[in-house]
Structures are given as structure tokens and as C-alpha cells.
Amino acid sequence: MKEQEKNLELFSTLVRKATLKQLVYRNTLEYLKLLKDTMNRLSVQYLTLEDPESKKIPFLYRDRGEFEAELKFAGDTLVFMMHTNVFEFSRYHEVMKTTYIQEDKDRSYCGIINIFNFLSDSFKYNRLNDIGYLIGRVFINKDKHYFIEGKREIGFLYNNFNSSVMTEEAATEIIRSAVLYTINFDLLTPPYDNMKEVSVQEFRDVLDSMQIKTGKRLGFKFQADQQ
Numbered sequence: 001m002k003e004q005e006k007n008l009e010l011f012s013t014l015v016r017k018a019t020l021k022q023l024v025y026r027n028t029l030e031y032l033k034l035l036k037d038t039m040n041r042l043s044v045q046y047l048t049l050e051d052p053e054s055k056k057i058p059f060l061y062r063d064r065g066e067f068e069a070e071l072k073f074a075g076d077t078l079v080f081m082m083h084t085n086v087f088e089f090s091r092y093h094e095v096m097k098t099t100y101i102q103e104d105k106d107r108s109y110c111g112i113i114n115i116f117n118f119l120s121d122s123f124k125y126n127r128l129n130d131i132g133y134l135i136g137r138v139f140i141n142k143d144k145h146y147f148i149e150g151k152r153e154i155g156f157l158y159n160n161f162n163s164s165v166m167t168e169e170a171a172t173e174i175i176r177s178a179v180l181y182t183i184n185f186d187l188l189t190p191p192y193d194n195m196k197e198v199s200v201q202e203f204r205d206v207l208d209s210m211q212i213k214t215g216k217r218l219g220f221k222f223q224a225d226q227q
Contacts, residue, residue, distance in 0.1 A: 020106055020142060021086040028111025028140045029066075031166050032082045035113070036061075036069045038171040039080075043071070071175070072120055076182045079116045079132075086111055095147070100162035107161075110139040115150070117182050135181055138174065140166065148174065154181050 001009075039061040046059040062070040067082040089096050089108050101108050115136040122130035136150030147161040148154055154177045164170065 020109060023142045024086045024109050024111050024140065025084075027142065027144050027166070028082055028086075028113065031111075031138070031140050031144075031146065031171070032067070032069070032080065032113055034166060034168065034171045035080055035175065036063060038168065038175050039069060039071045042172075042175060071179070073179060074183070075120050077118045077120045077123060078178055078182060079118065081114045081116065083112045083114065095161060098161060100145075107141050107143060107145070110141045113138040113140070115154070115178055117185065133185075135185070136174075136178060146170070150177075151181055151185075154178055 043059055043061040046054065057074055059073045060071070062072070064070050064079070067084060069080045071078045071080075086109055089101075089110070095101060096108060114134055115138070116132045117135045118132040119130060121127065122132070136148055136154040138146055138148050140146045141161075144166045145161055146164050146166055154174070
């Protein structure tokens, strides 16, 4: 093969791969916007509740920029964060064994929207050492198909990848599932042995910056949590 032909093949591969990743990026950004619109719609709907107790409990949406969104309810905050890069699954990942991917390997390139759960007080009181948890990841590919890796209510099976398409209904279900999981993911008392000693400096600092860590499963391995 002549040098010019080799160069043309190189350029063709470059353009094809970059075009694919740009398409996945745009689809992921589009889905994040759909999730944002859904959170905003739900927060407006919440304001219409006639129950007087609901007025005491926040359910607030905030757009944190092009790649982030926040939903605050009761004592929790969910942060939806889109990664700006596109990823391919490892060949050992279960999703790579599905017929959907084997028919077209380009379908394995996905954008990611991470869903984090934080205590709202962690932001309110600027407790920088507090712990947040990744409770779900939404993967979106070139076909605008998606699947979710997540805890309990949030997780879906990989074999849904070939049929799960980005829609307003799908976005609503994801938000509902994330909120329900968070509501049931309660704050546990840390083990006594983890808290019985505190230095004078830590005790003084806690008055200003709350440096004693707080997290829903502090002292426990989140990976082993069966809730």
C-alpha cells in the first residue's frame, strides 16, 4: 500500500471514530437536558400540593451549569453530572456479551451521567469532608439507547439496552427511582469506635468547618450495602 493510501486510511479512521464520539456526546448532553427538564417539571408540580406539611419540606431543582444539575429534597441532594468524555466498555463487561453490542460494536461507545447522593447539610454548612455516594450511572450510546448501573430501585438489566430509548417517560422514571432510593437510604449512626477519639484541633475546627465526617454509611463498606 502506498504512503498516500495509508494516510487516507488513517484519516478515514480518525474522522469515523471522532464523528462517532461526537454523536454520543451530543446524545448524552441531550439526555442530561431531558433529565433537567424533568426535574424542573417535578419541582413545579410539587409546589401545587395542597398538603400544608409539604410547604415545610423542600423539593427544589437547580441548574448547576452545562454538565450538572441538582435536585434537593428533604435532607438530601441528588447531583446529576455528565462526564465530558466518551467511553467504551471493557471486553470483559457483561454488556459486551449482549447480541445488541455484538451486532454493532460502535454501540458500546457511551457517554455517562453520574448520579450522586449527598446530605444537603454538607453543602449548607460547607462540610468539605462529608461523604457523597454514587448511586447510579446512566450510559447513552449513538442510537440514543441507554441502560443504568445502580443500587436497587435504580438498576436495570443489561439486556434492556437494545430496547430502552431516551424519552420523557424514561427520564421521569429515572428521577423517581433515584429519589425513592435516596429516601430509603437512611443515615446510620457511625460505629462508636470510629468516633470516640477526637483531637483538640479537630474539635475546634468542627465549629468552623465541620471536619468530622458525616455520611449515610460512614464506617461501613458501601459496596456491601444490601439496601
